[in-house]
Amino acid sequence: MSFDNAYEALVEPGTTDEAHWAFGTGFADQMTGVDRAVPSDADAGNLAAYCLMLADDALVFSQRLSEWCANSPELEEDVALANIALDLLGQARLLLARAAEVAPEVRPAAAPAHVPDEDALAYFRDERDFRNVRMVEQEIGDFAVTIARLLLFSSWRLALFQRLATSRDPVLAAVAAKGCKELAYHRDHAVQWTLRLGDGTDYSHERMRAGLARVWPFQPELFTPTPVELRLAEQGIAVDPADVRSEVDNVVDTVFGAAGLERPQLPELSPVAGHAGRDGIHTELMGYLLAEMQHLARSHPQAVW
Amino acid sequence: MTGEREADTLERDFQHTVDADQRIEPRDWMPDGYRRTLVRQIAQHAHSEIIGMQPEGNWITRAPSLRRKAILLAKVQDEAGHGLYLYAATETLGAAREDLTQKLLVGKQKYSSIFNYPTLTFADVGVIGWLVDGAAICNQVPLCRTSYGPYARAMIRICKEESFHQRQGYELLMTMMGGTDEQRAMVQDAVNRWWWPSLMMFGPPDDASPNTEQSMRWRIKRHTNDELRQKFVDMTVPQAEKLGVTLPDPELRWNAERGHYDFGAPDWDEFWQVVKGNGPCNAQRVAHRNRAHEEGAWVREAAAAYAEKRARGLDRLAQQQLATGGVA
Ligand SMILES: [Fe+2]
Numbered sequence: 001m002s003f004d005n006a007y008e009a010l011v012e013p014g015t016t017d018e019a020h021w022a023f024g025t026g027f028a029d030q031m032t033g034v035d036r037a038v039p040s041d042a043d044a045g046n047l048a049a050y051c052l053m054l055a056d057d058a059l060v061f062s063q064r065l066s067e068w069c070a071n072s073p074e075l076e077e078d079v080a081l082a083n084i085a086l087d088l089l090g091q092a093r094l095l096l097a098r099a100a101e102v103a104p105e106v107r108p109a110a111a112p113a114h115v116p117d118e119d120a121l122a123y124f125r126d127e128r129d130f131r132n133v134r135m136v137e138q139e140i141g142d143f144a145v146t147i148a149r150l151l152l153f154s155s156w157r158l159a160l161f162q163r164l165a166t167s168r169d170p171v172l173a174a175v176a177a178k179g180c181k182e183l184a185y186h187r188d189h190a191v192q193w194t195l196r197l198g199d200g201t202d203y204s205h206e207r208m209r210a211g212l213a214r215v216w217p218f219q220p221e222l223f224t225p226t227p228v229e230l231r232l233a234e235q236g237i238a239v240d241p242a243d244v245r246s247e248v249d250n251v252v253d254t255v256f257g258a259a260g261l262e263r264p265q266l267p268e269l270s271p272v273a274g275h276a277g278r279d280g281i282h283t284e285l286m287g288y289l290l291a292e293m294q295h296l297a298r299s300h301p302q303a304v305w
Numbered sequence: 306m307t308g309e310r311e312a313d314t315l316e317r318d319f320q321h322t323v324d325a326d327q328r329i330e331p332r333d334w335m336p337d338g339y340r341r342t343l344v345r346q347i348a349q350h351a352h353s354e355i356i357g358m359q360p361e362g363n364w365i366t367r368a369p370s371l372r373r374k375a376i377l378l379a380k381v382q383d384e385a386g387h388g389l390y391l392y393a394a395t396e397t398l399g400a401a402r403e404d405l406t407q408k409l410l411v412g413k414q415k416y417s418s419i420f421n422y423p424t425l426t427f428a429d430v431g432v433i434g435w436l437v438d439g440a441a442i443c444n445q446v447p448l449c450r451t452s453y454g455p456y457a458r459a460m461i462r463i464c465k466e467e468s469f470h471q472r473q474g475y476e477l478l479m480t481m482m483g484g485t486d487e488q489r490a491m492v493q494d495a496v497n498r499w500w501w502p503s504l505m506m507f508g509p510p511d512d513a514s515p516n517t518e519q520s521m522r523w524r525i526k527r528h529t530n531d532e533l534r535q536k537f538v539d540m541t542v543p544q545a546e547k548l549g550v551t552l553p554d555p556e557l558r559w560n561a562e563r564g565h566y567d568f569g570a571p572d573w574d575e576f577w578q579v580v581k582g583n584g585p586c587n588a589q590r591v592a593h594r595n596r597a598h599e600e601g602a603w604v605r606e607a608a609a610a611y612a613e614k615r616a617r618g619l620d621r622l623a624q625q626q627l628a629t630g631g632v633a
């Protein structure tokens with residue numbers, strides 16, 4: 001590019017946006033060449049519901065992580081947490097699109113026809129229709145809470161995605177395979193910080209301990225399968241989250257050992273009459289999160305962005 | 306006497322290098338004033354990148370589509386990266402990032418005044434990309450050929466990214482102009498609010514800008530404020546026409562004789578008020594940075610303590626190995 005005309009880039013031909021971001025937006029055309037056929041024995045409604053679970057976990061956690069941008073302890077961390085938020089947002093977008101592709105009826109009726117599927121699902125669904133676990137919707141908290149949550153969530157999701165990479169649904173398999181690389185980085189980032197905080201100063205040790213205690217009660221929900229997951233797991237399409245429990249326990253215990261932290265002895269957060277995040281029963285914080293995320297899109301339903 | 310002659314020679318050689326459009330590198334001799342001015346200029350630029358994350362970051366959680374959310378998040382993340390490259394460039398001049406950060410936090414060093422204006426609608430995100438990144442590019446493109454090597458190289462990378470921020474901003478505005486009446490009104494309103502502050506980004510008029518001459522001789526500034534402002538207006542007017550918005554300046558018209566657009570004067574009183582700290586968001590922006598810095602202190606301390614423990618541990622290990630002849 002020439003440096004004499006600042007506006008040249010506006011009309012520069014044949015460039016894709018992707019190459020020009022310092023750290024990449026990481027979502028365009030990753031799925032080219034992937035077979036999009038739904039396995040013939042799969043129930044489309046179940047598959048869509050499963051995609052929504054995985055999508056909503058990523059979307060809602062990404063929303064929370066993006067709150068750190070311009071607020072983190074150092075510039076490098078602004079960059080790193082934004083990177084992680086972007087990766088998760090990318091995963092969410094692919095999974096939301098897949099849900100609507102296999103079962104168009106999941107598109108909320110309130111969304112005008114011109115709104116893309118991913119946005120219809122993100123912006124026009126009501127709280128009860130979000131399928132994320134309750135851990136990811138909790139307030140961002142301090143840095144230790146964020147690291148504790150990132151450690152548990154990314155260790156769990158990585159173990160899940162490693163198995164999902166051989167799913168009989170080709171799209172899920174592709175999303176998972178790509179996601180593994182991202183999640184391995186997220187987990188590593190969380191591990192490094194858990195070590196620094198756990199084995200840094202007495203004060204940081206105490207903060208890290210408190211951070212773990214804040215998120216620990218939400219952790220069993222990650223490993224509790226829904227009937228949809230069990231049905232799809234039997235068909236080799238989904239992964240039963242209970243199957244990754246021991247692996248995740250191992251990872252987390254190893255990190256705790258190295259960081260001088262103890263596994264919290266805290267009971268699971270109770271569901272409501274047997275229902276939790278996967279059933280659309282969330283905590284009070286979810287409503288505020290959605291109000292903030294959705295208000296502009298909903299105030300101008302006919303708008304194009 | 307010899308010392309003085311030597312200094313003269315060094316100074317002459319330095320100016321010679323600069324005049325020949327060659328680069329001064331960190332280990333080359335340079336006048337103290339050059340070093341000081343550069344540190345101040347680059348630090349102010351770095352601070353602007355960091356403070357600039359706030360007004361746009363303001364819309365990340367509310368971005369109205371997932372694609373726009375990703376683009377905005379990536380953009381604000383880029384700005385953090387720009388801050389990092391620029392602080393690294395100041396370090397080659399012997400400055401310390403902590404020290405510069407401290408000066409920003411206590412208000413001893415400035416950042417671009419444009420970021421003391423609020424982002425009130427999502428159209429502001431587009432207009433900042435178009436006008437603010439656009440003005441920044443006009444300012445910075447000539448700095449890709451500036452005399453100090455590390456600064457010039459940082460600017461090349463930054464300009465490339467800024468030009469895509471600008472393109473994304475413009476594309477958002479184009480999309481919004483093709484949307485509803487409310488969206489078009491939103492864009493026009495944002496243009497009305499950001500136009501004059503964007504013109505102010507080039508600094509006061511040349512006759513009120515005392516440092517320009519020396520900086521031009523050192524080639525750490527390559528055009529005057531008024532030249533750059535004119536260039537920005539000339540480039541922006543056709544873009545505004547294509548977009549279908551009106552720039553809020555009744556005096557704006559093409560002057561065939563000059564081959565440039567004539568335009569009105571920004572409200573310089575407002576400019577100086579904002580520079581002095583009385584803009585709509587000055588206190589908020591600096592308080593935000595101070596809060597984030599203070600809240601993160603225990604984390605940075607923990608990281609430092611951990612690194613020190615590791616280093617000591619490794620030292621001990623190495624000594625043990627030496628003592629036992631374990632090192633081959
Ligand atoms: Fe920048």
Ligand SMILES: [Fe+2]
Pocket residue numbers: 384438466467470
């Ligand atoms: Fe920028």
